[in-house]
Amino acid sequence: MTDLAAAPIFTSSRLRWDRWRTAALGQFPLIVTIAAYLFLFVPLLVLMAYSFNASRSTVVWSGFTFDWYVQVFEDRRLRGALANSAIIALVSAALSTTIGTVTALAIVRRNFPGRDALSTVLMAPLVLPEIVIAVAFLVFMVFVNVKLGFFTLIAGHILVSLPFTILIVRAAASALDRRLEEAAADLGADEVQTFVRVTMPLLMPAVFTAFLMAATLSFDNFVMSTFATGVGTTTLPLHIYSLLKLGITPKINAMGTLLVLVNVLLVIIVLGRQLRLVLRR
Amino acid sequence: MKPRHANIRTVLTASAFGIALAALALPTAASAEALHIYAWADELPDEIVQDFQKETGIEVTVDTFDSNESLIAKLEAGASGYDLVNPSQYAVQILAKKGLVTELDHSKIANIGNISEVFQKVSYDPGNKHSMPYIWGTTGLAYNSDCIKEPVKSWKAFWDEKYKGRIYMLDNMLAAYIAALQVNGYSANSSNPDEIAKATESLIKQKPLLAGYNSTNFADLVASGEACLVESWSGSVINVMKENPHVQYVVPDEGGTMWVDGYSITKNAPNAEAAYKFLNYLLQPDVAAKVTTLTSIASVVEKSKALLPPEVANNTAIFPPEDKLAKADFILDTGDATKHYQDGWTKVKAAQ
Amino acid sequence: MTRSSRQRMITLAMLAPSTVLMLVFMVVPMLIVVGYSFADRDSYGGVVPAFTLASYGELLQPVYFPIFYNSLKLAAINTIWCVLIAYPVAYFIAFRAGRAAPVLLVLMLVPFWINFLIRVSAWVVLLGRNGLINASLQAFGLADEPVRMLGTYGAVQVGLLYAFLPSAVFPIYAALQPINRSLLEAARDLGAGPTEAFARVTLPLSLPGIMAAILFVFVPSMGVFAIPVLLGGGKDIIIGNLIVQLFLEFRNIPLGSAVSVVLLALSSVGILLCMRALRRVEMNRV
Numbered sequence A: 001m002t003d004l005a006a007a008p009i010f011t012s013s014r015l016r017w018d019r020w021r022t023a024a025l026g027q028f029p030l031i032v033t034i035a036a037y038l039f040l041f042v043p044l045l046v047l048m049a050y051s052f053n054a055s056r057s058t059v060v061w062s063g064f065t066f067d068w069y070v071q072v073f074e075d076r077r078l079r080g081a082l083a084n085s086a087i088i089a090l091v092s093a094a095l096s097t098t099i100g101t102v103t104a105l106a107i108v109r110r111n112f113p114g115r116d117a118l119s120t121v122l123m124a125p126l127v128l129p130e131i132v133i134a135v136a137f138l139v140f141m142v143f144v145n146v147k148l149g150f151f152t153l154i155a156g157h158i159l160v161s162l163p164f165t166i167l168i169v170r171a172a173a174s175a176l177d178r179r180l181e182e183a184a185a186d187l188g189a190d191e192v193q194t195f196v197r198v199t200m201p202l203l204m205p206a207v208f209t210a211f212l213m214a215a216t217l218s219f220d221n222f223v224m225s226t227f228a229t230g231v232g233t234t235t236l237p238l239h240i241y242s243l244l245k246l247g248i249t250p251k252i253n254a255m256g257t258l259l260v261l262v263n264v265l266l267v268i269i270v271l272g273r274q275l276r277l278v279l280r281r
Numbered sequence B: 001m002k003p004r005h006a007n008i009r010t011v012l013t014a015s016a017f018g019i020a021l022a023a024l025a026l027p028t029a030a031s032a033e034a035l036h037i038y039a040w041a042d043e044l045p046d047e048i049v050q051d052f053q054k055e056t057g058i059e060v061t062v063d064t065f066d067s068n069e070s071l072i073a074k075l076e077a078g079a080s081g082y083d084l085v086n087p088s089q090y091a092v093q094i095l096a097k098k099g100l101v102t103e104l105d106h107s108k109i110a111n112i113g114n115i116s117e118v119f120q121k122v123s124y125d126p127g128n129k130h131s132m133p134y135i136w137g138t139t140g141l142a143y144n145s146d147c148i149k150e151p152v153k154s155w156k157a158f159w160d161e162k163y164k165g166r167i168y169m170l171d172n173m174l175a176a177y178i179a180a181l182q183v184n185g186y187s188a189n190s191s192n193p194d195e196i197a198k199a200t201e202s203l204i205k206q207k208p209l210l211a212g213y214n215s216t217n218f219a220d221l222v223a224s225g226e227a228c229l230v231e232s233w234s235g236s237v238i239n240v241m242k243e244n245p246h247v248q249y250v251v252p253d254e255g256g257t258m259w260v261d262g263y264s265i266t267k268n269a270p271n272a273e274a275a276y277k278f279l280n281y282l283l284q285p286d287v288a289a290k291v292t293t294l295t296s297i298a299s300v301v302e303k304s305k306a307l308l309p310p311e312v313a314n315n316t317a318i319f320p321p322e323d324k325l326a327k328a329d330f331i332l333d334t335g336d337a338t339k340h341y342q343d344g345w346t347k348v349k350a351a352q
Numbered sequence C: 001m002t003r004s005s006r007q008r009m010i011t012l013a014m015l016a017p018s019t020v021l022m023l024v025f026m027v028v029p030m031l032i033v034v035g036y037s038f039a040d041r042d043s044y045g046g047v048v049p050a051f052t053l054a055s056y057g058e059l060l061q062p063v064y065f066p067i068f069y070n071s072l073k074l075a076a077i078n079t080i081w082c083v084l085i086a087y088p089v090a091y092f093i094a095f096r097a098g099r100a101a102p103v104l105l106v107l108m109l110v111p112f113w114i115n116f117l118i119r120v121s122a123w124v125v126l127l128g129r130n131g132l133i134n135a136s137l138q139a140f141g142l143a144d145e146p147v148r149m150l151g152t153y154g155a156v157q158v159g160l161l162y163a164f165l166p167s168a169v170f171p172i173y174a175a176l177q178p179i180n181r182s183l184l185e186a187a188r189d190l191g192a193g194p195t196e197a198f199a200r201v202t203l204p205l206s207l208p209g210i211m212a213a214i215l216f217v218f219v220p221s222m223g224v225f226a227i228p229v230l231l232g233g234g235k236d237i238i239i240g241n242l243i244v245q246l247f248l249e250f251r252n253i254p255l256g257s258a259v260s261v262v263l264l265a266l267s268s269v270g271i272l273l274c275m276r277a278l279r280r281v282e283m284n285r286v
Helices: A012-050 A067-074 A076-109 A115-122 A130-143 A150-175 A178-186 A191-219 A223-228 A236-246 A250-279 B002-025 B046-056 B068-077 B089-097 B110-114 B155-159 B173-183 B193-209 B218-223 B234-243 B272-282 B285-295 B302-307 B322-327 B335-350 C003-037 C054-059 C062-096 C098-113 C116-127 C132-139 C153-176 C181-189 C194-205 C207-223 C226-230 C239-249 C253-285
Strands: B034-040 B059-065 B132-144 B167-169 B210-213 B229-233 B247-250 B257-265
Touching: A012 A250, A012 C062, A012 C098, A012 C116, A012 C153, A012 C194, A067 A076, A067 A250, A076 A115, A076 A150, A076 A191, A076 A236, A076 A250, A076 C003, A115 A150, A115 C003, A115 C253, A130 A150, A130 A223, A130 B068, A130 C003, A130 C239, A130 C253, A150 A191, A150 A223, A150 C003, A150 C153, A150 C207, A150 C253, A178 A191, A191 C098, A191 C153, A223 A236, A223 B068, A236 B059, A236 B234, A236 C116, A250 C098, A250 C116, B034 B272, B046 B059, B046 B272, B046 B285, B059 B068, B068 B089, B068 C239, B089 B257, B132 B155, B132 B218, B132 B234, B132 B272, B132 B285, B155 B173, B155 B193, B155 B229, B167 B173, B167 B218, B173 B193, B173 B229, B173 B335, B193 B210, B193 B335, B218 B229, B218 B234, B218 C116, B229 B234, B234 B247, B257 B272, B272 B285, B285 B302, B335 C062, C003 C253, C054 C253, C062 C098, C062 C153, C062 C207, C062 C239, C062 C253, C098 C153, C116 C132, C116 C153, C116 C226, C153 C194, C153 C207, C153 C226, C181 C194, C194 C207, C207 C239, C207 C253, C226 C239, C239 C253
Parallel strands: B034 B059, B167 B210, B167 B229
Antiparallel strands: B132 B229, B132 B247, B132 B257
16 A cells, blocks of 8 residues: 555545545445346336226226236136246247357357357347348248247247347356366366366356346247247237237236246245355355 | 256256146147137137137137237238138238138028128128128227317317327327328228328328327326327227226217228138137127127127117217218228328328 | 367357257248348238349438438447446346345346236336326426426337346346456455456456347347337337338338348448457457
């Protein structure tokens, strides 16, 4: 540290300001984070509140009732759409994450001709508006005579989420400290062992992140789903958009609230134990 | 160390499990007869479908779409797997011209006589060759009487400076031109380029007064007072009217238009016989009455009106008075005039 | 089998799934779209095989220029806001949150499990004339009459920020998380203050994440159509609206394809640059 006595310009108040400023800057991430989460969650609270709305409106409050929750449980089609969405989200996210991880590692770690070109092509679904991809996808499916249904829907969702999973794992893989893997090799581990016991665990947070992102993209997906869906595979967003013609009701709020609660519960149960183990190094 | 292996294994197991689930959830080859319908979500209540299933034992799946345009695009790409689709009137014309729906064999629909006269001779599908009408409504305007004290009767209100910033038009080319053409005294189905150009001018003049174009949640906007005046389809606003008596739906003096949602059988429908049975079922007066009660939309079956509870039968938003309907017509597919409409609409949307 | 050919086999195996997926489901369909952009249309929205530049010529008309310009402007502003806000949040989750990190990440996605249309209803409740924010402003005497929020450019920006914030946070987090803390300790030992350590160690290492965030936000922002309509009033159309309109409402497949190709070209340039920069950063790392 500088010798304070020898530098007359460093008066004690200036020092206090510096310390305060460093402390404030240090807290800057926390402040922004709190603001961001408030921003994300206040509308959510509004939605949850309106799920108890006594009228059909989702914007004008008229009183309290549980009726909408009852209706959710009685609505066969809504539950069917929900089941479809959940299954497709889990399956497409799992596949997308697996393929994305493997691809990201290949791009980051390995040398091969056309690497730049390939990594750009892999970003293609990001570049184009989803409607174009979706219509082209459908046309192609019909051309090769593939029956529309779960598999085309899952393929479509993987297509849409793959750039995300690849880039997320890629960002993590490139920030990884190679010396840890070198150390493992020095200690006698072969390639496979190093991969399984050092690389993958280090990448797990990113892989998990990618999985979450892919699952969410799939669950909320509308455009690709409209065109890639077949008979009996209506997903939740498709069902809800169709309800628009006559107006959506707080029944959808109720279902959304239930989904949030289930999700949060799942997080606490599954992640609580599992990820603490993963992240501990 | 166990935890690390466990995680990769978990991911793989989860994927395998997921794929197994998906395989189980796939529609199995039904031993019962199956009928696949592609429809507007709330217009075909689940109860109606369930009743049909119980009566006939035919297993019905209903998938839903959000717009006629999506429906057309989906069918056009081919091999949809649906037997019955639920297009609006102008979409029927397009589907018919593209050969995507078959000609109906009326001999297979015993109840076809139950359709009221008005809907037996429709301009968009003479003789109901390609579609069977199901329900109908009007395109008009809705306003919030808290906001606009005098009753609104005409499209002219949409060009009134008084309501600047509180007006929404439907975000739909055909709907917007209904208002613009009729306010200028022309037919909503005009194919005259000069008339269309004049209507385009009106729409561009109107744009600074608008709060926006909205076909999605305009009912909520007018119910909450965010908007004072919105262009509206009758079905969309009926439900908010039940809750908020300040919301009024009006078929304007210039005429407005009627819309009809009907059913068509697709070309290469896997089970056309079941489709005919369903169409016949929908035309039963008691079933039609149930549909109207559940959806708050008028049915094409004349006899069903007598079976309705009074508050539904007397609802002028569902059943506008005869004199109002006389001036209304169906919005048709624009056919050869399409280019003029599209160019005009692009100009309107791009205008600053 | 030699070591290098085995290596090559492994590389091939790793790249195969995604490459095949992309080629089959993306590249081939895209070639079809490019082909359509040169085709003709019939009055019923069918595509007539032909080779004509009519669609591209159409796009040169002045009415289309503001649409492209507005899209780029909207996307750029949104990207800047998203990255500026996402970085501190990602930083907090990666460096300060500890065990709570996965929970925070999942929480960030929770709003997206509720359908988009209902989220818009929430904004109507919040931003409407008689909405909660206006009510509070008036209750606290900060405004005499309702402030117009819905239907403004600001509302669109807020809506886009809401929609894309997680897309920006996730990649930046993924890049920050593996950064070796001992590097930062070393920087401190060498006399760097916390700000300097951040600027010279953390920030450069997180660059791939920032680039991914830019890609995740900028390009899709140009393709959005629902938010500008529902929150912005729909009076100004952008590329996303235009494409949906052309494909579905106008059924002008060739023109819609042409706009898509233009969008593809515009974005590809940006993506190629980003990918090149990403490669350079990754190479300096290894």
